[in-house]
Amino acid sequence: MAHTAKQKDYFPYLLLVPATLVMVAIVAYPLFETFRLSFTNTSMSPKYEYVGLANYEKIMSRRFPEVIARTFYWMGISVALKMLIGTLGAVLLNAMVPGRALFRILVMPPWVIPIAIGVFIWGWMYNGQFGMLSGMAQRIGILDAPFEFLAYKNSAFMATIVTDVWIGVPMVTLYLLAAMQS
Structure with a gap:
């Protein structure tokens, strides 16, 4: 079966999709979640509240x-x-x-x-x-x-x-x- 030139151009990128998804799952998501949680008062409890920049102010003031x-x-x-x-x-x-x-x-x-x-x-x-x-x-x-x-x-x-x-x-x-x- 013959492939068109356009199909051949996208094939290498399609091969990268699984690796990209794995990288997003193990690197990007935890990084984003850590950044998001830095604006809360979370601890080991699943309940937490948004505190804005209070955590950063506490770090800088010490x-x-x-x-x-x-x-x-x-x-x-x-x-x-x-x-x-x-x-x-x-x-x-x-x-x-x-x-x-x-x-x-x-x-x-x-x-x-x-x-x-x-x-x-x-x-x-x-x-x-x-x-x-x-x-x-x-x-x-x-x-x-x-x-x-x-x-x-x-x-x-x-x-x-x-x-x-x-x-x-x-x-x-x-x-x-x-x-x-x-």
Whole structure:
């Protein structure tokens, strides 16, 4: 059966329709719904009222600049550590050094383990009562009593950086290794 030129022109676009619908369903709709709900007093309850710009006024009237500055500080430390460790890792993986095979094996677990599981494991390690880090620090003599890493502002801040770096370094390492070998 022969197709006309006009039918051939639309066929590639028709193939994009299912993917476009999926993207709208999983990206555009939740984004729109979040924006819409930002103008309400919604919580876990299904009942809510329209409050206009009150939520935005509340955010701006508090410590918003401090929160933004701390976010950029966190991001700067995290990205710098990922780049530093990732570059060192890529150089080691690219060089002919003893233990290269072992390093290649060790760099993969954070990348292979799903992020949710990795965060759960780090949460367990940071636990002061039965977590590995607090227990090891007590055995070595650094701590006299259990320490709750996630209970205090500064230790929680650093703990989230360590977790983020652990999760992100393998990807940075592999990207930089690919760039070095290309």
